[in-house]
Amino acid sequence: MIATIERLQLEPKRLPLITNYPSFRKWNKKALEDKVGQDPMCIYVHIPFCTQRCSFCYYKTVDLKEYRPEVDTYVEMLCEEINRATDRFQLGDRPIKAVYFGGGTPSLLTEIQTTKIVDALRRNFKHFDSKDQFSFEAEPLTISRSKMETLKSLGVTRLSMGMQSFVDDIIKLSGRGHDEKQAYRAIEIAQEVGAGQWNINIDLLSGLAGETPETWNQSVKRAIATGVESITVYKMEAFANTEVFDQGVRKDEVALPTDDQEMAFMAHAMDCFEEANYLPWSFFTYTKNGCDESQYISSIWRGMDFYGFGVSAFGSLGDHLIQNTSDLEKYPAMVGAGELPLTRGYRFTTWDQMVREVLMGVKLLSFDLKGFKERHGVKLQSLCSAVLPQLEADGFVKVSSDELTLTNKGILYGDYVGQLLSDTIKNLH
Ligand SMILES: C[S@@+](CC[C@H](N)C(=O)[O-])C[C@H]1O[C@@H](n2cnc3c(N)ncnc32)[C@H](O)[C@@H]1O
Ligand code: SF4
Numbered sequence: 309m310i311a312t313i314e315r316l317q318l319e320p321k322r323l324p325l326i327t328n329y330p331s332f333r334k335w336n337k338k339a340l341e342d343k344v345g346q347d348p349m350c351i352y353v354h355i356p357f358c359t360q361r362c363s364f365c366y367y368k369t370v371d372l373k374e375y376r377p378e379v380d381t382y383v384e385m386l387c388e389e390i391n392r393a394t395d396r397f398q399l400g401d402r403p404i405k406a407v408y409f410g411g412g413t414p415s416l417l418t419e420i421q422t423t424k425i426v427d428a429l430r431r432n433f434k435h436f437d438s439k440d441q442f443s444f445e446a447e448p449l450t451i452s453r454s455k456m457e458t459l460k461s462l463g464v465t466r467l468s469m470g471m472q473s474f475v476d477d478i479i480k481l482s483g484r485g486h487d488e489k490q491a492y493r494a495i496e497i498a499q500e501v502g503a504g505q506w507n508i509n510i511d512l513l514s515g516l517a518g519e520t521p522e523t524w525n526q527s528v529k530r531a532i533a534t535g536v537e538s539i540t541v542y543k544m545e546a547f548a549n550t551e552v553f554d555q556g557v558r559k560d561e562v563a564l565p566t567d568d569q570e571m572a573f574m575a576h577a578m579d580c581f582e583e584a585n586y587l588p589w590s591f592f593t594y595t596k597n598g599c600d601e602s603q604y605i606s607s608i609w610r611g612m613d614f615y616g617f618g619v620s621a622f623g624s625l626g627d628h629l630i631q632n633t634s635d636l637e638k639y640p641a642m643v644g645a646g647e648l649p650l651t652r653g654y655r656f657t658t659w660d661q662m663v664r665e666v667l668m669g670v671k672l673l674s675f676d677l678k679g680f681k682e683r684h685g686v687k688l689q690s691l692c693s694a695v696l697p698q699l700e701a702d703g704f705v706k707v708s709s710d711e712l713t714l715t716n717k718g719i720l721y722g723d724y725v726g727q728l729l730s731d732t733i734k735n736l737h
Pocket of ligand 1 (some may be wrong): 358365366367410411412413445446447468469470471511512513542543544545546547550
């Protein structure tokens with residue numbers, strides 16, 4: 309290091325004059341294109357309404373029964389926000405990789421409301437129609453043949469349906485309005501109408517109140533038997549704003565599985581999925597023969613830009629994260645007043661970029677070590693030499709010179725590997 313500094317020592321003289329840094333020789337066309345923002349991006353649209361308030365749900369959603377008259381106004385403001393933000397951030401010419409309508413429950417919108425939003429996107433994003441994937445979240449009771457036909461005509465290619473359980477007693481305890489039969493009916497309609505156009509994902513929740521090994525086994529087997537292309541299993545987290553926290557943690561009125569029991573449920577689900585050839589592509593989603601992947605999720609986890617429209621939605625543009633207000637009263641007021649409903653942001657340092665890349669990238673089960681070295685000029689193996697050999701010895705990961713891969717044990721422990729690696733990088737800073 310000292311020898312390098314000695315070699316770099318400059319003779320004192322008045323020339324050359326330095327006009328900028330780095331020198332023009334380092335400037336290139338690619339950086340210009342990046343600045344003008346021609347890289348592909350994803351679009352997220354948030355619909356904050358639900359037909360019910362599920363006892364486990366931590367999302368900030370509004371029961372449609374209390375808000376129905378306002379949904380039209382929300383849709384109108386959403387379309388206005390799409391016009392304004394696309395213009396402000398010059399998004400209109402960018403290629404679109406994937407579109408995601410999430411919530412809440414987007415499928416409770418009327419066909420006219422959904423069409424209005426898609427039309428606004430189409431008007432503003434020149435390449436909207438050439439996207440790779442269009443995902444739409446749905447809830448069983450809001451599914452009808454006619455609504456599915458509309459989604460089909462609007463170009464939806466991935467329907468993601470919340471189910472949580474296929475056992476009536478467990479569904480009932482979770483505060484949801486449908487039962488097992490209605491769940492099958494909704495899946496059947498979606499499969500019939502969308503055949504050849506969309507893949508279907510269904511969400512299950514492990515760790516629901518009242519769940520036993522028997523009920524969990526039934527749910528997993530029934531989910532597989534539907535033949536959907538993708539099954540996601542989230543681990544239920546009892547957040548303080550949920551009814552399940554109040555009843556199960558604070559008052560001890562309903563039985564919640566322990567962490568160990570839940571871990572055994574998940575391990576059992578993984579065995580069943582493997583047997584039925586549902587392969588993992590993230591640590592909570594398993595797809596039939598590896599046929600389906602959420603392009604939206606994998607793209608944003610790999611760091612692609614995305615813009616979030618709607619109350620509380622957030623996005624990432626270049627080295628900035630930006631988020632809209634989460635206040636459902638303020639959102640239409642801000643848009644109505646001619647503003648963007650943005651409320652806060654965050655600017656990434658290059659160190660943050662590195663941490664995020666690892667934390668989010670590992671969720672996709674394999675991580676490109678060579679790419680990391682090329683982008684950051686340093687090996688992840690060197691940065692994480694304090695923990696990586698132990699993770700490998702304990703059977704959480706396999707490491708080759710090019711790639712880090714989660715083992716089944718690593719997958720079972722969710723974000724553990726990503727967190728440990730990214731915390732190690734953070735601590736070096
Ligand atoms: C926005 S909802 C999707 C669709 C629709 N609202 C429904 O519930 O049918 C997305 C998923 O979040 C998951 N989720 C909700 N509350 C959760 C919690 N407390 N812990 C983990 N996952 C949760 C559920 O599996 C749910 O299907
Ligand atoms: S799980 Fe889905 S339907 Fe239930 S409250 Fe949450 S977002 Fe709404």
